Amino acid sequence: MPQSQTVAKGVIEGYLERMPEAVRDGDTVTFDAASIYYKHLNEAVRDEIAGGAKRIVLKNVNGQRYIGTGIRERGVKIEVHGCAGNDLAMFMGGAEVEVFGNAQDGVSNTMDDGKVVVHGDAGDVLGYGMRGGTVFIEGDVGYRVGIHMKAFEGKVPVMVCGGKARDFFGEYMAGGTLVLLGMNSQFDEQPVAGDFLGTGMHGGEIYVRGTVEEWQIGKECGVFTADEDDLARLRPILEDFCAAFDMDVEAVLAEPLTKLVPMSHRPYGKLYVY
Amino acid sequence: MPQTIIQPEFNVVIDYDKCHKCGRCAQQCGWGVYDFNERPIPDDTKCKACHRCVTYCPARAITIRKHELAYRDSDNWSPQLRRAVWKQAETGGVMLTGMGNDKSYVHLFDHLVLDACQVTNPSIDPLREPRELRTYLGRKPDSVEVESDGEGGFRLQEGAGVVNNIELATPIIFSPMSYGSVSLNVHKSLAMAATRAGILMNTGEGGLHADLFPYADHVIVQCASGRFGVDPEYLRRGAAIEIKIGQGAKPGIGGHLPGEKIDREVSTTRMIPQGTDALSPAPHHDIYSIEDLRQLIYSLKEASGYKPVGVKIAAVHNVAAIASGIVRAGADYVYLDGFRGGTGAAPTIIRDNLGIPIEVAIAVVDQRLRDEGIRNQASIVAAGSIRSSGDLAKAIALGADVVAIGTAALIALGCHVCQSCHTGSCSWGLTTQKPELTRRVDPEWGAERLTNLVNAWSHELQEILGALGLNAVESLRGSRERLRGVGLDAQTCEILGVKPAGR
Incomplete structure (x- = not known):
């Protein structure tokens, strides 16, 4: 808490109040994040980006929060080595983040633009309220993924998860494309998605590789099998995904995809009397 | 059966002797209360008593009255409750509304009174003395650090304060x-x-x-x-x-x-x-x-x-x-x-x-x-x-x-x-x-x-x-x-x- 700043000078939440040391090489800047408080790490990253750095490499990341949060600069890439903390790339506006490790909760929360690639699993609440950009997760994801994803004009967010997901996948979805492959999972016995899949959906589209049981799906969804047009649109997205994780796109497309779309853009239009 | 058994809440009363037949009421009303056929003809059921037509009538010919339909008295079943049941019986929907709670819960502000100065503590002359209203929104520091200003007084340390x-x-x-x-x-x-x-x-x-x-x-x-x-x-x-x-x-x-x-x-x-x-x-x-x-x-x-x-x-x-x-x-x-x-x-x-x-x-x-x-x-x-x-x-x-x-x-x-x-x-x-x-x-x-x-x-x-x-x-x-x-x-x-x- 901020008040702990007054407990002892130079100590913040048990961390020494110090900026990480920047190692610069051309437009690449490398930081050792070990034992650095998130606030100082992110401040250092923002300063370097403002100073013209194009590639930021963060070593020994161990759960520091808000990496990439609010970064608007295009053409900037942040590489995270270790485990990215909560709210990675939240409110991000155009940068690219690649995580070599797992990511915790809130990846790409309310993200506006840009790209996030996670070579590992990710936690809960991914892409909440996300409006644009691309998120690729190699492995499993947790609960409440893709809730209230939306789209606006040219901005159509895309999220592809290579593993399995828990409950509430795509709940309240208002736009964009969510894809769940169920392939790179550590949970062999689990179904590909949990309950309440697409509940309250009123925009966008969800694709799940293989089939899902009817009881898992929200009553606002229409259930179809992806047809040739759908697959033609999905193919470049999946090719991009497979390239990131060294997977074979033909193997991904070897099984049919279940497609969920909303039955109405106004699911609750008839609930009220005036 | 009638389309609805709910009667209007208000009566739109037009004094046609005063009315200019200008149609401004029909133009002003957002609720579609007025039909205009040589003179305005109101549909009471649509009126919300917002007084837009009353305000803009050049002849001041319009007034809105409560629809004084007598209901058998009941402290328990107010006319509003009866109307809500009828409406929901007709539609099956969740009733929506706007503005704030209009129920007669106690208004605590109206049961609180402020003090004033008399004799033993002087009040401040409202016409001639300053009273500061400036307010700062946000976190205030736990303490303030002061330092000597070198002239026998003190000042806030740099960065201290609000x-x-x-x-x-x-x-x-x-x-x-x-x-x-x-x-x-x-x-x-x-x-x-x-x-x-x-x-x-x-x-x-x-x-x-x-x-x-x-x-x-x-x-x-x-x-x-x-x-x-x-x-x-x-x-x-x-x-x-x-x-x-x-x-x-x-x-x-x-x-x-x-x-x-x-x-x-x-x-x-x-x-x-x-x-x-x-x-x-x-x-x-x-x-x-x-x-x-x-x-x-x-x-x-x-x-x-x-x-x-x-x-x-x-x-x-x-x-x-x-x-x-x-x-x-x-x-x-x-x-x-x-x-x-x-x-x-x-x-x-x-x-x-x-x-x-x-x-x-x-x-x-x-x-x-x-x-x-x-x-x-x-x-x-x-x-x-x-x-x-x-x-x-x-x-x-x-x-x-x-x-x-x-x-x-x-x-x-x-x-x-x-x-x-x-x-x-x-x-x-x-x-x-x-x-x-x-x-x-x-x-x-x-x-x-x-x-x-x-x-x-x-x-x-x-x-x-x-x-x-x-x-x-x-x-x-x-x-x-x-x-x-x-x-x-x-x-x-x-x-x-x-x-x-x-x-």
């Missing part, structure tokens, strides 16, 4: 009303008035229209569960950021802007497609705990360059403990919205039955934060039917730093509290997106009226301060000794922290 606070010329701000629920001209009026009066307006959950960018230093930008209009620029643009958890008129439920209100401009500002419903989930799905709230507060700070972040909640039973958690989570202000707070649309049953009065919420939150020694860490903003500068002064004496006004601001712009905001056909052009109606509010006219209201209440607050012998509103804050309860039971007095009159 930092990262928003200076308000008077302890009044405009409460959040989204563009979408109200028109763009209302938003412009509020933003211009906030700038002129040195206070703040609040976007609500509808994003910030580009026309308001010049006033952004006087705008609180809101981040609610639907995240409408929230992008990195938006967060950097405002003076402060507010996380909306709840609203006094509809605690615990989400928002729902119907697709027909989402035209091109609203869609651009909210960054959502035209014509689809804008559904705000009931909770933020990234906040299920105080720890999660803290995470969002700090992500907003990280993304905005450490602007003040406030949290708005509805006043509910356990409000003191919740507010304590919010302050400990790092909020710079806590916005409490009482159960009489207004809304653009809410289920009537929620509006009228959930939440607690703002007076109680201010008192218990202020006390709790003081008891825990963290009152300095956040400002308290109080809202939920502040109807006059009397309510304003009493709210501050109970412990609020600032009050927020929404309904009062709309009334200043012509609202007649007809409680039909949810219909999207406001004849006064306030809670509608129909261009033929929204153009009825000229932002310049609106800004002047709102500025007048804020200035008038500020002067009245200064009068009250003078009578109390106080030269700064800071001295009134939380000074419950200057309040007394009239007609309140002992337990209510104890909860409010005030003595009964006579003690």
Whole structure:
């Protein structure tokens, strides 16, 4: 808490109040994040980006929060080595983040633009309220993924998860494309998605590789099998995904995809009397 | 069977001897009450008693009467309850309404009175002596560090004192009303008035229209569960950021802007497609705990360059403990919205039955934060039917730093509290997106009226301060000794922290 700043000078939440040391090489800047408080790490990253750095490499990341949060600069890439903390790339506006490790909760929360690639699993609440950009997760994801994803004009967010997901996948979805492959999972016995899949959906589209049981799906969804047009649109997205994780796109497309779309853009239009 | 067994609430009475047959009533009415065939023919069932036609009739030939249909008396089954049952029997729907709770729960502000100076303590002459209303919104330091100024005196050390606070010329701000629920001209009026009066307006959950960018230093930008209009620029643009958890008129439920209100401009500002419903989930799905709230507060700070972040909640039973958690989570202000707070649309049953009065919420939150020694860490903003500068002064004496006004601001712009905001056909052009109606509010006219209201209440607050012998509103804050309860039971007095009159 901020008040702990007054407990002892130079100590913040048990961390020494110090900026990480920047190692610069051309437009690449490398930081050792070990034992650095998130606030100082992110401040250092923002300063370097403002100073013209194009590639930021963060070593020994161990759960520091808000990496990439609010970064608007295009053409900037942040590489995270270790485990990215909560709210990675939240409110991000155009940068690219690649995580070599797992990511915790809130990846790409309310993200506006840009790209996030996670070579590992990710936690809960991914892409909440996300409006644009691309998120690729190699492995499993947790609960409440893709809730209230939306789209606006040219901005159509895309999220592809290579593993399995828990409950509430795509709940309240208002736009964009969510894809769940169920392939790179550590949970062999689990179904590909949990309950309440697409509940309250009123925009966008969800694709799940293989089939899902009817009881898992929200009553606002229409259930179809992806047809040739759908697959033609999905193919470049999946090719991009497979390239990131060294997977074979033909193997991904070897099984049919279940497609969920909303039955109405106004699911609750008839609930009220005036 | 008749189409409905519900009889109209009002009678539109036209004095045809006076009537010019000009048709202005038909042109002015947003509800479609009037047919015009040589003379206006009203349909009583559509009238909301908003008085737009009455105001604009050049002959003053129109009056609206209550439909004086006698019902068999019953203290239990009021005509309103009977009508609601009929309506739901006809439709099967959830009843919607607008504005704030209209039920006759006790108005605690009307049972509180302020002190005044007599003989033994001099009052301050309101005409000639200064009384400071300036208020700082935000976290205050735990302590201040001073140093010698080298001339035998002291001064604040550099960086000590109040930092990262928003200076308000008077302890009044405009409460959040989204563009979408109200028109763009209302938003412009509020933003211009906030700038002129040195206070703040609040976007609500509808994003910030580009026309308001010049006033952004006087705008609180809101981040609610639907995240409408929230992008990195938006967060950097405002003076402060507010996380909306709840609203006094509809605690615990989400928002729902119907697709027909989402035209091109609203869609651009909210960054959502035209014509689809804008559904705000009931909770933020990234906040299920105080720890999660803290995470969002700090992500907003990280993304905005450490602007003040406030949290708005509805006043509910356990409000003191919740507010304590919010302050400990790092909020710079806590916005409490009482159960009489207004809304653009809410289920009537929620509006009228959930939440607690703002007076109680201010008192218990202020006390709790003081008891825990963290009152300095956040400002308290109080809202939920502040109807006059009397309510304003009493709210501050109970412990609020600032009050927020929404309904009062709309009334200043012509609202007649007809409680039909949810219909999207406001004849006064306030809670509608129909261009033929929204153009009825000229932002310049609106800004002047709102500025007048804020200035008038500020002067009245200064009068009250003078009578109390106080030269700064800071001295009134939380000074419950200057309040007394009239007609309140002992337990209510104890909860409010005030003595009964006579003690």
